[in-house]
Amino acid sequence: MKLEGTNTLPAPIETVWKTINDPEALRRCTPGLDELKEFEPDRYEATLRIGIAAVKGTYKGTLAITDKQAPSHCKLVLQGSGNSGFVRGEGVIDLEPQGDVTLVKWAGDLQVGGLIAGVGQRMLMGVGKMLIGQFFKCLEQQLGQGV
Amino acid sequence: MKPAAFEYHAPDTVEDAVALLEAHGDQAKILAGGQSLVPLMNMRLARPAVIIDINRIHALDYLTPDGDVLRIGALCRQRCVERSAVVEARCPLLSAAIRLIGHVQIRNRGTVVGSLAHADPAAEATAVFAVLGGTITAVGPDGTRTIPADEYFVSYLTTSLDPRELITEARFPVLPPGAGWSWREIARRHGDFALTGVGVVLTARAGTVKNARIGLTGVGPTPARAARAERVLVGRAPSGALWDEAAEAVRAEIDPDDDIHASAEYRRHVAGVLARRALAEAYARTMEAV
Numbered sequence: 476m477k478l479e480g481t482n483t484l485p486a487p488i489e490t491v492w493k494t495i496n497d498p499e500a501l502r503r504c505t506p507g508l509d510e511l512k513e514f515e516p517d518r519y520e521a522t523l524r525i526g527i528a529a530v531k532g533t534y535k536g537t538l539a540i541t542d543k544q545a546p547s548h549c550k551l552v553l554q555g556s557g558n559s560g561f562v563r564g565e566g567v568i569d570l571e572p573q574g575d576v577t578l579v580k581w582a583g584d585l586q587v588g589g590l591i592a593g594v595g596q597r598m599l600m601g602v603g604k605m606l607i608g609q610f611f612k613c614l615e616q617q618l619g620q621g622v
Numbered sequence: 623m624k625p626a627a628f629e630y631h632a633p634d635t636v637e638d639a640v641a642l643l644e645a646h647g648d649q650a651k652i653l654a655g656g657q658s659l660v661p662l663m664n665m666r667l668a669r670p671a672v673i674i675d676i677n678r679i680h681a682l683d684y685l686t687p688d689g690d691v692l693r694i695g696a697l698c699r700q701r702c703v704e705r706s707a708v709v710e711a712r713c714p715l716l717s718a719a720i721r722l723i724g725h726v727q728i729r730n731r732g733t734v735v736g737s738l739a740h741a742d743p744a745a746e747a748t749a750v751f752a753v754l755g756g757t758i759t760a761v762g763p764d765g766t767r768t769i770p771a772d773e774y775f776v777s778y779l780t781t782s783l784d785p786r787e788l789i790t791e792a793r794f795p796v797l798p799p800g801a802g803w804s805w806r807e808i809a810r811r812h813g814d815f816a817l818t819g820v821g822v823v824l825t826a827r828a829g830t831v832k833n834a835r836i837g838l839t840g841v842g843p844t845p846a847r848a849a850r851a852e853r854v855l856v857g858r859a860p861s862g863a864l865w866d867e868a869a870e871a872v873r874a875e876i877d878p879d880d881d882i883h884a885s886a887e888y889r890r891h892v893a894g895v896l897a898r899r900a901l902a903e904a905y906a907r908t909m910e911a912v
Contacts, residue, residue, distance in 0.1 A: 527778050594665055602778055
């Protein structure tokens with residue numbers, strides 16, 4: 476499934492770039508991200524715990540940040556699996572300075588398979604959007620406080 | 623398919639059920655009809671550590687008209703509501719929508735309150751509850767509270783209920799005298815969750831729409847009210863053109879998602895078509911009522 480959107484973050488582009496490349500900020504703002512360990516430069520091992528209501532799953536996987544063009548562009552490659560399914564995806568993030576704030580354009584293609592995809596199809600995209608929304612809201616709050 | 627191991631409790635009273643919820647919090651799930659929870663457990667998508675089966679709390683098995691509301695207890699089966707003459711007479715929208723939940727075997731076990739607790743935004747009961755402006759009665763460690771429909775649904779399968787609260791009752795307001803109503807939905811196969819469903823309650827007097835309520839399933843993370851379309855209708859003279867205008871307003875204010883069953887664009891289109899048909903049907907029923 477393809478997801479895309481734009482968000483405006485209340486900080487200059489250099490600050491936003493630093494934040495989205497900061498494992499600690501990512502860990503705090505990614506819903507359900509329990510652990511994020513850098514095992515080589517720009518490659519992370521992650522443990523995600525995602526769930527709505529009684530449907531909870533733990534996923535282990537890797538996240539790689541590639542094609543870095545500081546401070547405006549990077550690509551994320553993600554794969555993980557857990558006992559209720561697997562997830563594979565790629566996303567592209569572009570930052571555009573707009574005075575004191577930064578426009579974030581993001582687009583991704585996510586494949587979810589296994590049990591969770593078979594049963595949860597109806598809600599996958601909506602839940603995906605909701606989680607990404609939570610991520611940006613958290614970044615917004617963090618950057619808002621920093622200014 | 624078998625569920626992961628869990629601890630099982632079957633209390634006889636609401637007090638005992640709430641004590642168990644207080645002890646186990648979000649590790650516990652309430653089992654009533656089990657038509658959503660049990661399949662999720664059998665597929666091991668849900669692995670609750672504790673199941674609290676409320677089927678022995680006979681005090682929760684009731685369907686009682688009380689003034690302008692229908693009080694539906696947490697153990698009242700969907701089939702019982704569907705076949706009730708009182709519901710048919712005073713809240714036919716609810717009867718009509720419930721008839722389209724799954725299959726008869728599912729409705730024999732499934733409960734109306736369970737459907738509201740599960741809060742699947744494609745479920746008929748959630749949209750009827752939202753469109754009528756019902757209330758939830760929940761009992762928790764801190765006592766009893768009521769939650770109005772517009773504060774109840776939060777997101778997919780998520781409500782403002784505390785994990786330590788048990789819903790004992792849902793109240794559905796009956797239709798106002800002379801009101802017309804309609805429930806329309808489209809599913810790919812009989813018994814499937816509808817791609818989208820539309821419920822309408824409409825009152826008209828002296829050639830103008832006095833009040834209109836439109837609720838939808840399957841077009842977002844919660845059952846939706848089409849508030850803008852409702853405002854388009856009030857005070858205007860009923861006509862095919864007005865229904866078209868309201869249907870366009872419905873399309874403009876919903877934000878459905880794609881899935882394997884239908885694209886967002888198709889869902890949006892269908893929601894408008896169903897809204898138009900439902901409005902026309904509801905208005906025709908106001909004429910019959912006179």
